[in-house]
Amino acid sequence: MVLVGEFFLAEDDESAVRVGPRKSHDFPAVPCDGIYPDDAVPRWEALLTGAESPLRYVVPMANDGFTVFAVPQALSTALAGASADQLSTTARTWAGTLSEMGEELGPRSAIDLLERLSALAMSRAERGPSLYCWYFAP
Incomplete structure (x- = not known):
């Protein structure tokens, strides 16, 4: 299981590579521990969106986890423009998929995460930086 992680806004890849566990930063962020x-x-x-974009790794996962x-920009845009109903439906569907795979994340927690991520994506649209994610899974 993932111990720690977060979605965050950064100006560019160079800034994004400076985040991680036990590294403080002042980027706007939403924790995503446990997923x-x-x-x-x-x-x-x-x-x-009905489509999937490949992930672009800024720091590829190595043996350290x-x-x-x-x-992906398409997801950032979709999150920024999603209605509360769209976020709720997405979160509930995703939580159900996790449950089928034996992972536990309740629908309320999933909705809360996507709502906070949507707010972060909206602020990204206003500010201009890109949305990134780091996580550590030893």
Whole structure:
């Protein structure tokens, strides 16, 4: 299971590679502990847009279990423009998929995560930086 992770806004890849466990930063961020974000992001994108974009890894995962990737622009845009109903439906579907795979994340927690991520994506649209994610899965 993932121990720690977060979605965050950064100006560019160079800035994004400087984040990680036990590295403080001042980027706007949403924690995503307890999930595999590189599995969740394509699922969310498919549910919200009907398509999947490949993830672009800024720091590829190595033997240490740490990675950073850029969230696809299509998902960032979809999250920023999603209605509360769309986010709720996406979150409930995703939580159901996790449950089928033996992972536990309740629908309320899934909805809360996507609502906070949507707010972050909206602020990205206003500010201009890109949405990234890092996580550590030892």
